[in-house]
Each structure stands twice: as structure tokens, then as C-alpha cells.
Amino acid sequence: MSxxxxxxxxxxxxQIGITSQAEFERFIPKGFHLNEHRARIGHGRPRFDAAxxxxxxxxxxxxxxxxxxxLPADAGDVYSPVIFDGDDVxxxxxxxxxxxxxxxxxxLLQPGDSAIQRIRVAGKQFQAPIRVIxxxxxxxxxxxxxxxxxxxxxxxxERMRVTIGEDGAVxxxxxxxxxxxxxxxxxxxxxxxxxxxxxxxxxxxxLTKV
Numbered sequence: 001m002s003x004x005x006x007x008x009x010x011x012x013x014x015q016i017g018i019t020s021q022a023e024f025e026r027f028i029p030k031g032f033h034l035n036e037h038r039a040r041i042g043h044g045r046p047r048f049d050a051a052x053x054x055x056x057x058x059x060x061x062x063x064x065x066x067x068x069x070x071l072p073a074d075a076g077d078v079y080s081p082v083i084f085d086g087d088d089v090x091x092x093x094x095x096x097x098x099x100x101x102x103x104x105x106x107x108l109l110q111p112g113d114s115a116i117q118r119i120r121v122a123g124k125q126f127q128a129p130i131r132v133i134x135x136x137x138x139x140x141x142x143x144x145x146x147x148x149x150x151x152x153x154x155x156x157x158e159r160m161r162v163t164i165g166e167d168g169a170v171x172x173x174x175x176x177x178x179x180x181x182x183x184x185x186x187x188x189x190x191x192x193x194x195x196x197x198x199x200x201x202x203x204x205x206x207l208t209k210v
Contacts, residue, residue: 004150006114006129007071011147012155012181016133019145019159019175028177032156035176035196039204040169041162048164051172052142054210055162056108056135058115063209064202066117073112109144111135121195128152140164153182162207172207174200 018024028034041051054060058068102108109115109132117128129149136143143161148154156178163171180186 006116006149006151007073009114009129009150011131011133012150012152013148013157013179015157015177016147017145017157019157019177020134020136020143024177029179032177032179035174035178035200037174037200037204039172041172041205041208042170043168044170045164045168048162048170050210051162051170051207053102053104053106054207055142055144055160057102057106058109059210060160060203060206061117063206064199066119066199069116069118070107070109071114071116072107073110073114109135114149119199126153128154130158133157148178148181153180153185154178155181160203172204174203176200 013029015027015029018027021027025034041047054063058070061068100107100110111132111134113132115130115132117130119126119128129151130146131149133145133147134143135145141161141163143159146158146160148156156176159173159175161173161175163173165171180189180192185192
């Protein structure tokens with residue numbers, strides 16, 4: 001377990017942004033696993049907007065039974081990384097003024113924010129520190145990418161995305177590229193994968209509750 005303050009910790013993997021790359025399957029490092037899920041969570045623009053607000057206020061995690069302690073990035077402009085469309089740059093890196101709160105007054109997560117997730121399993125509590133890598137807001141989709149930090153039992157990245165189709169159907173998508181990081185994960189992988197599937201299943205329905 002790292003003794004550094006969470007906000008000073010580095011990500012524990014090298015392929016930052018891998019879950020958003022085109023043809024990302026080609027770049028998955030040896031020893032990493034891929035989990036992908038997609039579920040319909042409602043219909044219509046109000047449902048989409050509510051789901052986006054839930055995603056930006058940590059409700060996917062919190063409504064799945066995970067305690068989240070948010071450690072915001074320093075006040076001021078927040079970094080928005082390069083966004084690729086295939087091999088082309090769709091949007092260059094920039095620093096932007098953050099939108100701090102949603103309509104209810106809840107703080108919105110921003111790129112650079114860190115968080116300590118506390119997950120209770122079999123009577124024990126585990127800490128899983130993460131950082132918001134990027135936020136991409138488009139007319140018909142909203143994407144947040146999280147990266148694991150030093151001290152996380154896993155190493156890798158999660159991409160959570162809310163979309164609305166031309167027919168008004170709203171979907172939640174989860175893409176996770178991960179590998180074991182903590183020493184105790186390797187001998188307990190079958191057990192850990194069952195716990196992981198359970199939590200991912202909760203993620204897929206969390207935004208139906210907002």
C-alpha cells in the first residue's frame with residue numbers, strides 16, 4: 001500500500017487512455033484482461049440527462065454499494081486530454097474552466113480529480129484509489145474514464161459511457177482493461193473475478209435509480 005497522499009500518486013499502468021483508443025484491442029498489454037458490458041437503462045432525453053448527471057456525481061459507484069471519498073483536483077482550469085478519432089486528432093489537449101455543480105448542487109467530477117473507493121467484501125474493507133483521466137461530453141454521449149492509482153488492488157482503466165440513440169434508447173456502457181496488482185489477487189483470481197462480476201453487474205443497473 002502506497003503511503004503517498006492519494007492526490008500525489010501516479011496511475012499504476014502505462015497505457016493511459018487505452019479504453020478510448022480506436023482498435024484498442026490491438027494495444028491491450030500482455031497479462032491484462034478485457035471486460036465489456038452494455039445495458040439499456042431507459043428512454044428519452046430526460047433519462048439521458050439524468051444518467052449523465054449520475055455518472056458525473058459518482059452515482060455509478062455509490063449506488064453499487066461503494067463508498068467514495070472525492071479529492072478534487074486543484075482549483076482553477078482542468079486539463080482536457082487529446083481525443084482521437086481513429087488515427088486523427090478530433091480535439092487537441094487544452095485547459096478548460098470546470099463546470100463545478102449539477103442542477104441539484106452536487107459537485108461534478110472533473111479530469112484530475114482523485115477518489116478513494118472503499119469496497120467491503122466478506123467482512124473486510126479494501127481501498128481502491130482512482131483518478132478521473134478524462135471527460136468527453138458530446139451531443140449523444142457522455143464518457144468518463146477512470147485510472148487506477150498506486151495502492152489499487154488492480155491496475156488498469158475503466159471507461160463508463162452513457163449514450164442516446166436516434167430512437168431515444170439510452171444505454172450505459174462499461175469497458176474495463178485490468179490486471180492484478182496486489183500480491184494476494186493472483187492466488188485468489190477465481191474468487192476475485194466472481195466479486196468483480198458482481199460489482200460490474202451493479203454498475204450496469206445503478207443509473208436506472210437516478
